[in-house]
Amino acid sequence: MxxxxxxxxxxxxxxxxxxxxxxxxxxxxxxxxxxxxxxxIGERQISDPRIVALIVVLVAMVLLIIAFIITHSFEVLAEAxxxxxxxxxxxxxxxxxxxxxxxxxxxxxxxxxxxxSDQKLKADYFDIIKENSNRMEVLIDDLLTIMRLQExxxxxxxxxxxxxxxxxxxxxxxxxxLKANNLKVELMAEGELxxxxxxxxxxxxxxxxxxxxxxxxxxxGEKIEISLEKNKSRVIFSIKDKGIGIPKKDQRYIFExxxxxxxxxxxxxxxxxxxxxxxxxxxxxxxxxxxxxxxxGKGSVFNFSLPIKNN
Amino acid sequence: MKKILFIEDEAAVQKTLxxxxxxxxxxxxxxxxxxxxxxxxxxxxxxxxxxxxxxxKLSGLEILERIKxxxxxxxxxxxxxxxxxxxxEVERAVELGAKTYLVKSNYGLEEVVxxxxxxxxxx
Numbered sequence: 321m322x323x324x325x326x327x328x329x330x331x332x333x334x335x336x337x338x339x340x341x342x343x344x345x346x347x348x349x350x351x352x353x354x355x356x357x358x359x360x361i362g363e364r365q366i367s368d369p370r371i372v373a374l375i376v377v378l379v380a381m382v383l384l385i386i387a388f389i390i391t392h393s394f395e396v397l398a399e400a401x402x403x404x405x406x407x408x409x410x411x412x413x414x415x416x417x418x419x420x421x422x423x424x425x426x427x428x429x430x431x432x433x434x435x436x437s438d439q440k441l442k443a444d445y446f447d448i449i450k451e452n453s454n455r456m457e458v459l460i461d462d463l464l465t466i467m468r469l470q471e472x473x474x475x476x477x478x479x480x481x482x483x484x485x486x487x488x489x490x491x492x493x494x495x496x497x498l499k500a501n502n503l504k505v506e507l508m509a510e511g512e513l514x515x516x517x518x519x520x521x522x523x524x525x526x527x528x529x530x531x532x533x534x535x536x537x538x539x540x541g542e543k544i545e546i547s548l549e550k551n552k553s554r555v556i557f558s559i560k561d562k563g564i565g566i567p568k569k570d571q572r573y574i575f576e577x578x579x580x581x582x583x584x585x586x587x588x589x590x591x592x593x594x595x596x597x598x599x600x601x602x603x604x605x606x607x608x609x610x611x612x613x614x615x616x617g618k619g620s621v622f623n624f625s626l627p628i629k630n631n
Numbered sequence: 632m633k634k635i636l637f638i639e640d641e642a643a644v645q646k647t648l649x650x651x652x653x654x655x656x657x658x659x660x661x662x663x664x665x666x667x668x669x670x671x672x673x674x675x676x677x678x679x680x681x682x683x684x685x686x687x688k689l690s691g692l693e694i695l696e697r698i699k700x701x702x703x704x705x706x707x708x709x710x711x712x713x714x715x716x717x718x719x720e721v722e723r724a725v726e727l728g729a730k731t732y733l734v735k736s737n738y739g740l741e742e743v744v745x746x747x748x749x750x751x752x753x754x
Contacts, residue, residue: 409717413685416714416736417641424647427740433654441650448643585640585687 334400338393347386354379410578414459414592418452425449455590462594465525469601476519476605480629483516483523483555484509484548490527494535502541505531509548516555517629522602529595530559530622536589537563537620554609554625562619564589571614575600583616599624633751634658636677638668638694639712640686644735648681648712651744657751665689669697675704679751682729684713684720692724699728708750712743 329339336342358375425448428434434442468474484507491498491505498505516523534544542562549556566574570581578593603610607627614620635657639645642663649659660677662668665686672680672694680698684691691711699705711724711732721732730750733743 409715413714417644420714420735421641421643421647423736424740425643428647428651431741433651444646448646452643582687 332397332400334393334396337389338396340390340393340397343386343390343393347383347390350382350386354382407577411463414578415456418456418459421448421452422456425452451590455592458590459592459594462592462598465598466594466601469598469605474519475521477521478517478519480515480517481520482513483557483626484513486520486524487527487531487546487548487557490524490531493528494531497535501535503535503538503544505535505544505546507546507548513548513550514555514628516626518606518626522606526599526602526608526624529599530557530624533595533622534559534561534563534620536591537561537584539563542619550628554627556623556625558621558623560619560621565616565618565620566612566614567616571612574612575610632656632658633678634660634676635679635681635747635751636660636662636668636671637681638662638665638672638686638691639681639683640664641683644683644712647740648743651740652747655744655748665691665694669694672698672704672707673701675707677707679747680707680709681712681747682709684711684715684724692720692727695724695727695729708753710747710750 325341325345326336329336329342332339358379361375425445428445429449434445465474487507487509491507494505497503531544531546538544538561544562545558545560547558547560549558564583566581567583570579573579574581575596577597579597580591580593584591600610602608603624603626608624610622610624612620612622635652637645637649637652637659639648639661640663645661645663649661652659660671662671666688668682668686669689671677682691682694686694691713695709695711698707698709705728708730709728711721711729712735713721713732714735715721721734724732731746733746735743738746
């Protein structure tokens with residue numbers, strides 16, 4: 321029975337002290353213990369009714385507090401449930417939008433209106449289809465990453481490796497894009513840098529997102545600077561772009577699921593609103609820290625640090 | 632020529648549906664965010680307003696509320712065009728005075744154009 325209880329609480333993904341089942345058990349135990357204590361000391365102290373009253377008041381107070389925590393724990397569970405529904409709502413909206421675009425775009429291509437359209441309009445429609453199938457793919461990838469992370473189904477085997485090599489690997493993936501858009505990335509990693517001990521798969525996702533963001537939001541022709549440094553106990557990665565930046569009022573929401581800064585939407589930079597959420601989820605799981613500085617119109621610097629482990 | 636004000640932040644939807652409405656013989660004015668949409672609505676030139684719900688700057692429901700409070704434009708029919716799963720929110724739009732709502736992914740392009748035509752001819 322207690323085993324069941326713990327596994328049930330674990331399933332809720334909330335701390336034990338917020339789990340109603342656990343709290344009910346505590347309350348039950350407390351009532352039993354209090355009654356027993358009452359019974360035994362009652363034998364000797366019953367002569368003074370004030371002491372009895374005092375004990376009853378104390379017991380009632382503790383019960384009240386536990387009851388209050390239980391009510392609160394139900395609220396936490398209800399809130400988690402509400403957030404789940406909300407998440408499903410947003411996901412379905414985000415998935416339907418590119419689907420609608422694909423459907424309506426192809427319907428136009430099949431209609432007789434299409435025959436009578438000029439080349440420019442025709443090209444626009446092919447762009448819509450290309451862009452939205454792309455968007456769908458990125459969105460599904462991001463959602464699957466989140467699901468796998470949350471269910472612990474990701475390859476999280478740790479190993480020692482050089483962060484610099486992994487960065488170069490990720491940059492290689494963007495090579496043709498960088499060339500086509502005349503963007504330059506400078507990687508500054510001086511001196512001997514220690515190896516990190518982490519999951520390469522996960523860290524690669526972090527780098528892909530941060531480097532991808534810097535590239536996507538940068539102004540054309542501007543340079544992106546990546547640097548690697550270390551202090552006593554941590555390796556610090558920073559990436560600096562001269563892009564559109566994040567408006568001050570949006571900065572506190574930037575790691576939230578599906579949040580996209582107002583200027584990113586306005587300037588029609590493609591994005592799912594999931595990238596930085598994933599980055600934070602991963603870094604949190606490996607004792608990493610992430611922070612940033614950003615100014616609207618000037619650009620952003622994103623940094624993260626990881627603990628150094630000696631081989 | 633009847634004029635449609637189309638408030639929708641998705642450039643692709645603006646293109647696909649907007650173009651089809653133009654081909655069907657309507658004049659279509661586009662607004663890509665809520666603030667611009669409301670400003671254009673207040674001019675009172677449109678015969679119909681197509682309104683998305685999830686919009687930057689000002690949500691579709693807020694726009695709808697303000698349209699209905701404005702004596703000058705409160706009788707312009709509004710059709711809600713959305714992809715929201717949450718029907719409660721969409722139905723609230725109808726309570727607020729929207730003529731009807733269309734869930735984008737449920738309809739083909741031609742069906743949506745037909746439905747818009749119907750509302751326009753009903754006036």
